[in-house]
Amino acid sequence: MNAADSDAQLVERFKRGDRRAFEMLVVKYQRRIERLIARMVRDADLVEDIAQETFIRAYRALPQFRGESAFYTWLYRIAVNSAKKALADLKRDPVIPESAFAQRDEDDETSRGATELTDGETPESLLASKEIAATVNAAIEALSDDLRQAITLREIEGLSYEEIAEAMNCPIGTVRSRIFRAREAIAERLRPHIDAKEGKRW
Amino acid sequence: MNNDPVDAADDPRRLLSAMADGEADAAEVGPGCAAWAADDELGRRWHAYHLIGDVLRSEDLAHSPARDQAFLQRLRLRLDDEPAVLAPQPLQQPQPAPVAAAPRPARRWMPMALAAGVMALATVLVVSLAPSTQGTAGPSLARAPDASAVPVATVAEPALQAQAEPVPPGGRVLRDAQLDRYLRAHREYATALPGSLPGGAGRSITTVALDR
Amino acid sequence: MRARLACIPWWRLVALAAVLAALQPTPARAGEPASPPLSTQEARKWLARIHAAAHDRNYQGTLVFSADGTLSSARVAHFSEGTQSYERIEVLDGRMQQTFRHNDRVYTLWPHAKVAVVEERDPRQASLRPVIEPRAEESYELREQGSEHVAGREAQILLLSPRDGYRFAQRLWIDRRTGLVLRADVLGPKQQVLESSAFSQVEIDVKAKPQTVLQPMKHLDGYRQVRPSQQPAQLEQHGWALNAVVPGFKLSNCTLRTLDPVDGGAAPRSVLQAVFSDGLTHISLFVEPIDRSRHQRALQTQLGATHTLMQPHGNEWWVTAMGDVPPQTLQKFQQALERRR
Numbered sequence: 148m149n150a151a152d153s154d155a156q157l158v159e160r161f162k163r164g165d166r167r168a169f170e171m172l173v174v175k176y177q178r179r180i181e182r183l184i185a186r187m188v189r190d191a192d193l194v195e196d197i198a199q200e201t202f203i204r205a206y207r208a209l210p211q212f213r214g215e216s217a218f219y220t221w222l223y224r225i226a227v228n229s230a231k232k233a234l235a236d237l238k239r240d241p242v243i244p245e246s247a248f249a250q251r252d253e254d255d256e257t258s259r260g261a262t263e264l265t266d267g268e269t270p271e272s273l274l275a276s277k278e279i280a281a282t283v284n285a286a287i288e289a290l291s292d293d294l295r296q297a298i299t300l301r302e303i304e305g306l307s308y309e310e311i312a313e314a315m316n317c318p319i320g321t322v323r324s325r326i327f328r329a330r331e332a333i334a335e336r337l338r339p340h341i342d343a344k345e346g347k348r349w
Numbered sequence: 350m351n352n353d354p355v356d357a358a359d360d361p362r363r364l365l366s367a368m369a370d371g372e373a374d375a376a377e378v379g380p381g382c383a384a385w386a387a388d389d390e391l392g393r394r395w396h397a398y399h400l401i402g403d404v405l406r407s408e409d410l411a412h413s414p415a416r417d418q419a420f421l422q423r424l425r426l427r428l429d430d431e432p433a434v435l436a437p438q439p440l441q442q443p444q445p446a447p448v449a450a451a452p453r454p455a456r457r458w459m460p461m462a463l464a465a466g467v468m469a470l471a472t473v474l475v476v477s478l479a480p481s482t483q484g485t486a487g488p489s490l491a492r493a494p495d496a497s498a499v500p501v502a503t504v505a506e507p508a509l510q511a512q513a514e515p516v517p518p519g520g521r522v523l524r525d526a527q528l529d530r531y532l533r534a535h536r537e538y539a540t541a542l543p544g545s546l547p548g549g550a551g552r553s554i555t556t557v558a559l560d561r
Numbered sequence: 562m563r564a565r566l567a568c569i570p571w572w573r574l575v576a577l578a579a580v581l582a583a584l585q586p587t588p589a590r591a592g593e594p595a596s597p598p599l600s601t602q603e604a605r606k607w608l609a610r611i612h613a614a615a616h617d618r619n620y621q622g623t624l625v626f627s628a629d630g631t632l633s634s635a636r637v638a639h640f641s642e643g644t645q646s647y648e649r650i651e652v653l654d655g656r657m658q659q660t661f662r663h664n665d666r667v668y669t670l671w672p673h674a675k676v677a678v679v680e681e682r683d684p685r686q687a688s689l690r691p692v693i694e695p696r697a698e699e700s701y702e703l704r705e706q707g708s709e710h711v712a713g714r715e716a717q718i719l720l721l722s723p724r725d726g727y728r729f730a731q732r733l734w735i736d737r738r739t740g741l742v743l744r745a746d747v748l749g750p751k752q753q754v755l756e757s758s759a760f761s762q763v764e765i766d767v768k769a770k771p772q773t774v775l776q777p778m779k780h781l782d783g784y785r786q787v788r789p790s791q792q793p794a795q796l797e798q799h800g801w802a803l804n805a806v807v808p809g810f811k812l813s814n815c816t817l818r819t820l821d822p823v824d825g826g827a828a829p830r831s832v833l834q835a836v837f838s839d840g841l842t843h844i845s846l847f848v849e850p851i852d853r854s855r856h857q858r859a860l861q862t863q864l865g866a867t868h869t870l871m872q873p874h875g876n877e878w879w880v881t882a883m884g885d886v887p888p889q890t891l892q893k894f895q896q897a898l899e900r901r902r
Contacts, residue, residue: 153371160378166428167382170421175369175399177420178410199424206431207726210750276411283404283411301370302402308372327366334397340413349385349392349418528862528869530820535845535867535883537682538814538836 154218162210169209173202174349176219180226187230197233201226279340286333294332297325362394369398598702598722607703607719608695608840611733614740615692617641621770622712622763623653628756628865639690640769647774648689661774662689668778677784680791683814693742697840700724700809701731709734711743712760721841727807727890728842729755729866739765747866747885755866756885790831791818797901799833801848805897807890809839820847837894844884846894851879861888870895 154175160168181198188194204225212221287295293315300311308326312319361384367373368381385391396414403410599607621638633652640647648662659670667689669678701721708717716734723730730752734744744759794817796802814836832849856879859872870891871881880898882891 153369156368156371156373156375156378157382160382165379165382167386168378169428170425171368171382171385171395173421173424174396174417177417178400178403178412181420182410195420195423198420199427202424203427203431206428275413276409279400279411279413280404280408283401287405298401299405302405308370323363323367323372326370327363330366330398330401331362333401334394337397337400349389349396349421531845531847531869531881531883532864532867534818534820534832534834534847535836535843538838538843538845 152217155214158209158212158214158218169206172218176222177202179219180222183223183226184230187227188234193233193237197229198226200233201229204229275340279337282336282340283333286336289336290329290332294325294329297322298329301326361388361391365391365395366398369395369402596704596706598704601698604698604703605695607735608693608697610740611693611735611742612695614736615639615688615690615742616646618739618741618765619767619769620741620763620765621767622760624758625761626756626758634761637690638770638773640771640774642769642771645771647769647771649774650689659777660689661778663771663774663778666778668781670777670781670784675784677781677786679786679788683793683816694838694840697721700728700839701841706732708737711736712763714738714743714763714765716743725808726887727809727893728839728886731841734759736765741765749866750887789819791816793817794833796833796835799848800900800902801833801835802899802901803894803897804899805893807837807893807897810837810844811839812836813838813843842885844882844886844890844894846898847881847883848874848898849879851877863888874898875900 154172157168157172161172177198180201181194184197184201185191185194188197201222205222208225212218287298290298296315297311300306300314301308306314308319308322311322311326315322361381364373364377364381365385368378373381385395393414396417400410400412400414400417598604619640621636623634624637625632625634627633635653636649636651638647638649646662646664648660650660652658657672659672661668661670665682667680667682669680670676701723704720704722706718706720708715710716711734715737717737719733719735721731721733729750730748732746732748733742735741736743741763743763744757746757747755749755794815796812796815799817812835814834816834817831818834819830820832830849830852832847835846835848837844837846851873856871856873860869861871862869866885867883868886868888868891869881869883870888871879872895874880874895878900880895882894884891
């Protein structure tokens with residue numbers, strides 16, 4: 148199984164009527180989708196609206212999704228189309244300033260490089276996200292070699308458990324365990340940065 | 350909390366970690382989704398796992414969880430307005446052990462209990478009462494006789510005759526003739542649908558509830 | 562089983578098998594390029610023609626109904642003479658149920674049990690057979706899909722595709738000469754046939770034979786006659802309202818009635834039945850006080866194309882939503898129903 152199929156289980160579960168599976172996919176991809184849209188549209192509120200719209204459209208169309216492509220690829224296309232449609236609608240509205248439209252190529256998935264503030268992003272939230280990034284990096288550095296290698300092969304190289312087992316010459320169960328423990332170690336370090344509020348947030 | 354996370358085999362977080370990679374046991378995905386929805390800590394974990402992956406690949410994806418939570422809450426409100434998509438649950442195969450309590454519906458096609466206006470055509474509907482995403486008694490549904498491709502030349506029996514009455518394990522038979530009555534009343538208002546023909550109405554319906 | 566088969570005339574078995582073969586979905590159609598939808602005007606013209614034919618034309622024939630792998634058939638007849646309207650439906654598969662209608666009086670007979678249910682229905686609802694209204698065009702797109710023979714007659718095929726996810730598509734075979742519906746299939750979301758009814762044999766524009774309807778209505782010696790209680794009602798007057806609208810569906814009828822007048826012994830109970838139609842299909846909402854002995858858990862079921870959703874409303878009420886529509890439509894109705902006092 149390659150990384151493209153890693154969503155197949157949740158997609159299948161959703162098709163059998165479980166809306167929660169869809170919500171879990173939303174949590175997984177919401178950031179990437181918003182970033183994708185932010186390359187095409189500058190207005191931060193509009194970015195979120197289009198992202199919401201993307202997931203609604205995906206929700207409606209997912210029952211007919213046949214797995215001809217990876218789920219994220221399919222979702223990506225929906226996001227691009229939603230953004231284009233929103234832009235087309237906006238352009239018909241003379242009140243919207245030209246500056247609302249970004250100029251970049253939407254297919255550029257690489258990092259934005261130097262951080263710029265977009266509308267709605269405060270210096271505080273930018274700092275918070277820098278801190279989160281720094282924490283994750285530090286936590287990765289602090290991992291033991293086999294945990295770090297396992298999670299790197301999974302998240303950055305996109306290998307399946309089976310492929311990682313082969314690469315690291317260990318049983319699949321060990322791969323599963325190492326990835327889990329790596330995630331847990333990093334998540335623990337992130338705790339202070341994560342809302343300490345009690346109560347149901349998710 | 351020590352730095353070495355507990356690695357108990359039944360830790361639901363392990364399941365979520367496997368689900369994040371699409372490497373969970375197929376049978377565990379459903380319970381995993383249920384656990385995610387029920388336990389806020391698992392909700393935080395699921396978010397954290399994916400945040401970690403995103404940040405490893407690209408630092409500008411480092412969002413605060415609060416922001417992402419707000420997104421999901423907003424989306425949920427909109428999803429609530431969407432027509433829900435319910436897919437039929439596959440009928441579980443009946444176990445060899447007989448379910449003694451379930452009387453078979455009468456199969457005689459000569460009219461018998463017509464005093465109640467109940468037709469002799471018997472159908473077993475299997476109804477699954479799984480909780481919905483909101484935890485209310487929302488149902489999912491299943492159909493007992495699978496629409497057999499073998500044409501039934503007699504009209505007295507549904508596809509049931511080709512198999513033993515499929516009372517699923519753990520299922521109770523609810524002798525619920527009430528559904529017929531509603532159907533009859535509903536069918537009086539004929540619109541374009543062929544089912545408004547009496548031939549399509551008023552079957553004796555046995556409802557089987559799956560205890561979940 | 563063998564003994565049972567022997568009770569059915571062999572020629573009927575052959576006829577049924579032939580009809581069943583004809584009722585198989587035609588794969589060719591699935592691959593056809595979709596023709597453009599008809600304009601509103603053209604669609605309304607078709608629907609008006611269909612509507613008029615059902616009302617005006619005399620016909621008699623055998624209808625075969627199939628769903629969930631079962632078949633049943635009935636002999637039907639419809640006569641229209643001036644302002645008088647007659648209908649007859651006799652179920653043929655051994656259950657011996659006959660329904661006769663003369664204008665707004667409807668008699669349903671079970672000859673073996675010698676029971677007759679005598680009703681006076683709202684004249685607007687008084688057809689025993691499908692009624693398609695031109696306003697269905699608001700909720701469905703119409704497309705012409707070629708022609709086929711049904712019961713030996715040439716029929717134009719019309720596909721009615723829902724404009725939203727709240728209803729099912731239907732494919733209709735319309736008699737070219739008269740506009741009568743010869744066959745109707747209800748299609749599920751994957752274009753699968755959920756239910757189908759078709760004439761296996763029909764004569765159209767026959768001479769009216771009202772006596773075939775009136776005579777049985779007169780000869781009820783030995784029959785126990787039951788008159789169910791049914792009276793017009795208003796949702797609001799009973800404390801209910803809908804706080805949202807499912808597109809296309811309009812309230813077409815509301816009555817306070819008993820569900821099954823012929824009851825094995827239990828006292829008949831009253832329910833409020835509100836019927837909503839979109840011109841092609843309809844939904845019933847049944848509202849009644851909760852009865853703990855019967856109303857236990859929320860249930861959702863499907864029989865052919867008919868979905869049912871039964872659930873409590875608050876602590877005191879039990880609401881059953883039923884219709885040949887996707888389950889989410891019934892959910893929307895359930896959610897929209899509100900207690901106002």
